[in-house]
Every structure is written in C-alpha cells, then in structure tokens.
Amino acid sequence: xxxxESITLILAPAGPTEWDAADRLQGSVDLPMAAEWPEFxxxxxxxxxxxxxxxxxxxxxxxxxVARAVASRVGVKARVVPxxxxxxxxxxxxxxxxxWRERYNKAAxxxxxxxxxxxxxxxxxxxxxxxxxxTGAAKAIDKAGKPVVAIVARxxxxxxxxxxxxxxxxxxxxxxxxxxxxxTVVIEADALRAEPVLHTPAGVSx
Numbered sequence: 778x779x780x781x782e783s784i785t786l787i788l789a790p791a792g793p794t795e796w797d798a799a800d801r802l803q804g805s806v807d808l809p810m811a812a813e814w815p816e817f818x819x820x821x822x823x824x825x826x827x828x829x830x831x832x833x834x835x836x837x838x839x840x841x842x843v844a845r846a847v848a849s850r851v852g853v854k855a856r857v858v859p860x861x862x863x864x865x866x867x868x869x870x871x872x873x874x875x876x877w878r879e880r881y882n883k884a885a886x887x888x889x890x891x892x893x894x895x896x897x898x899x900x901x902x903x904x905x906x907x908x909x910x911x912t913g914a915a916k917a918i919d920k921a922g923k924p925v926v927a928i929v930a931r932x933x934x935x936x937x938x939x940x941x942x943x944x945x946x947x948x949x950x951x952x953x954x955x956x957x958x959x960x961t962v963v964i965e966a967d968a969l970r971a972e973p974v975l976h977t978p979a980g981v982s983x
Contacts (some may be wrong), residue, residue, distance in 0.1 A: 780966060782924045784916040786942060788935045788960040789824045789847065792817060801873045803931070804866030804900065810839040817843070823959045825850035834912075835861035835930035836898040844929040855929075856921075860913020863931045867900025892948040907947050910937050923938030926959035935960070942968070 792810030798801045810817075824847045832855045834844030841855065848855035867875055878885045888895050896902040901909075917927055928938060933951050939949050942964040 780919065781924040783963055784887050785827070785925045786918070786962050786964060787824050787827045787829055787925065787961065788940050789820060789843055789927055789929045790935065790958065791835065791837065791929060791931045792842050794839050796871070799873060800845055800875075801871055801876055802869050803863065804870040804897075805863050806870050807837045808839060817846075820959060821846045823848060824927050824929075827925060827927070827961070829853075829925045829927035831921035832856065832860065832927045832929070833858050833917050833921070834928075835863070837862065837931065837936060840929045840931060844927075845893070847929070854907065856917065858913055858917045859930070859932050860909050860917075861930045863933050864903060864906035864910075865897070865901040867897040869900065869937055888951070892951050901921055903948055903951065906933075907937050910911050910934050911941050911947070912938045914938050914941075917968050918964075919966070938962075944968070
C-alpha cells in the first residue's frame with residue numbers, strides 16, 4: 778500500500794506532572810504523570826475516536842501513559858520515538874517560572890523575541906532541538922504510512938509539530954505553548970521533507 782498524500786495528525790498532550798502543577802520548567806526531565814488528572818479518560822477517548830492507525834510517543838513516562846492507553850483502545854502498539862523528547866533546558870530545569878525569569882531575565886526576554894537563538898546553560902540549543910524533533914517526527918510519520926497518526930508528547934514538542942504542519946515559524950510560541958488539549962492538524966506528505974521555518978523575521982508578526 779502506498780503512503781497517503783496527506784496525513785491527519787492527532788496531537789495529544791502528555792499527562793501533567795507534579796512540576797507542571799508547580800509551574801516549574803521541566804524540559805527533558807522524565808517524570809511520571811501526576812496521580813490526579815481528571816481529563817485522562819477524555820483525552821484517551823478523544824484521540825481513540827479519531828481512529829489513528831499508528832500511535833507515536835515521546836519517550837517520557839507521562840507521554841507513554843497516554844500513548845499506551847490510546848494504543849490499547851485502537852488495537853495497535855505505541856511506538857516510542859526518542860527524537861520527540863522535549864528540549865533539554867539544562868540548569869533551568871526544576872526552576873519555577875518566576876524564579877527563572879528573575880534569575881535569567883535576559884534569556885527570558887530572548888525566549889520571547891528570538892527563541893531560535895536561545896541556548897539554555899548546559900542544555901540544548903533551541904534551533905538544534907527543533908531540528909531534532911521535526912526530523913524525527915517526519916521520519917516516524919512517513920514510516921507509519923497511515924492516513925491518521927496520533928502523536929503524544931509534551932508541550933514544546935507538540936507546538937513545534939503543530940506549527941511546522943501549518944507552515945508557521947516553529948519556535949515562535951515555545952515559551953507559552955497552547956493550553957493542554959487534543960489538536961488535529963493535516964500535513965501534506967511532501968511537507969515532511971520541507972525545511973522548517975524556525976523563527977519569524979524581525980518586524981513581522983507570527
């Protein structure tokens with residue numbers, strides 16, 4: 778069977794962690810899903826009802842908890858894609874956002890205005906992280922060869938994929954990704970091999 782010309786992506790949030798509840802920067806730190814998440818069943822049902830033929834998951838525990846539940850519902854095996862891991866934020870990981878903004882004020886401003894140039898101390902440069910995520914996602918989606926693919930990951934990874942599918946600057950909303958929820962986007966197969974636009978040129982609104 779030939780691969781579809783366009784793919785519907787069901788982007789599903791990883792379960793929240795205790796650091797999310799405390800508004801702490803998590804980055805690539807692997808934490809389990811919080812014990813209480815009232816929306817868990819609704820998210821699993823929502824993604825499952827879209828009928829994904831493949832379920833791709835970031836490697837962290839909170840993503841896998843959702844991905845495995847969805848995969849079980851639709852009768853497939855969740856595939857772990859290491860490249861879908863959140864960017865490493867290095868020394869920023871574990872800081873609450875208020876403390877981070879006070880301690881790293883210059884970097885916080887740059888994260889809003891030029892995220893492509895941000896390199897967290899002892900972490901992963903954002904431009905490198907975006908390239909890793911999108912290259913890995915594109916290969917995994919293409920390999921799946923299904924018209925509907927579910928992807929479960931944490932906020933920055935999902936934001937990058939969503940904006941890439943829309944042909945929008947990938948890094949422009951990484952500081953404050955959209956609220957948790959299921960998103961559906963359609964990406965053309967040819968776009969999987971396109972070069973992503975990482976940031977908005979100066980003077981242009983995203």
